Amino acid sequence: MVNIRSLDPSASPLDFYGSELRRLREEAGLSQQQLGDVVYCTGSLIGQIETAKKVPTRRFSEQLDAALMTGGLFTRMIGLVLKSQLPTWFQPYADMEARATYISTYQSQLVYGLLQTADYARAVLSVDNPERLDELVAARIERQRVLEREHPPVVCVVLDEAVLYRKIGSAEIMRRQLAHLLSFKDHPWVQVQILPFESGQHPGLLGSFTVLRFDDDPDLFYVPVYGGGHMTADQQVIRERSVGYARLQATALSREDSAALIERVMEERYGHQPGPEVA
Known part of the structure; x- marks a missing residue:
């Protein structure tokens, strides 16, 4: 059965996306199933997105724009929709x-978000957010x-x-x-640098920043x-942390030596292992 739940387009970017999809689909004289056939998905998925029950992907948005000849409307909207799926804080x-x-970051536990693969991000995010996993990974x-x-x-x-060894x-x-x-x-x-274990005490001991x-x-x-998370523009904090970061960079391995270490750990610790993997 077609879901005709009313939407308030101003409630969220996702609701606005859904209401625009429904409006343009109906203007084109297409049923949910007919549009689904064009963009290679089910009519049920079209209905879920129209009623803001499912978050669309960028690829889906590009396919919609081509199918409905919207001039890139959904591709322009998808960034805002996905950003809205991030935690409010x-x-x-x-x-x-x-x-x-210019982004300078030290990470003590995990690969920085901008450099994560989708599978790595999914594994990280599944710990606390299994019910919204697809949306958070896409975001x-x-x-x-x-x-x-x-x-x-x-x-x-x-x-x-430690980031390299934490499976x-x-x-x-x-x-x-x-x-x-x-x-x-x-x-x-x-630029990616690795801070080796042998560095001992260092300015990042209090954690990632x-x-x-x-x-x-x-x-x-x-x-x-x-x-x-805590964000501040306090100039004294910026001054102290910038100096601390410069010291971390100076202590870390060079770009070339860091790559060599990453490659060695990749092969020695995560290379092909015969037989079933032990969790």
Whole structure:
């Protein structure tokens, strides 16, 4: 049965997307099943998206634009829709991250979000959000589009060596994640360095943090906390953390030595293992 639940287009970006999809589909004289046949999905999925029960993907949006000849309407909307799926407390940081021209981050536990593969992100996000997993993974991957801009930010990432050894998901997921990190070895705007265990005490012992710099706005310091995050433009904090980050970079392995370590761990720890994998 066709779902005709009323939507308030102003309730959320997802509701607006759904109401526009229904309006344009009906204007085209197509049923949900007929449109589904055109964009290679079920009529039920069309109905779920029209009633804001399912979050669309970027590919689906591009297919809609082609099928309904909307001039790119849904492709333009999808970024806002996916961003709205991020936790409310994280959205201000995501907005600033997307505007930054220089991102410096130290990560003690996990690969930085902008460099995560979809499978790695899914494994991470499944711990606390299994009921909204698809939406959150799509939102995290959408954040990474900042690296594809015509003028992307400079991204400097220092990862604790422990990140390479912490098995997230499975050995195969980790192997692909480390291979993805290696793909940035010669990237002009992304630098990945590993802080080795032998560094001992260092300025990142209190945990992960990120410094964002902008062309025309004050720098921002961000630190994640359990169930939230703290962001500040306090200049003394920025000064201290910027110096701390410079020391982390100086202590970390060079870009080339970091790549060599990543490759060694990828092969030795997550290389092909005969027989079933032990969890």
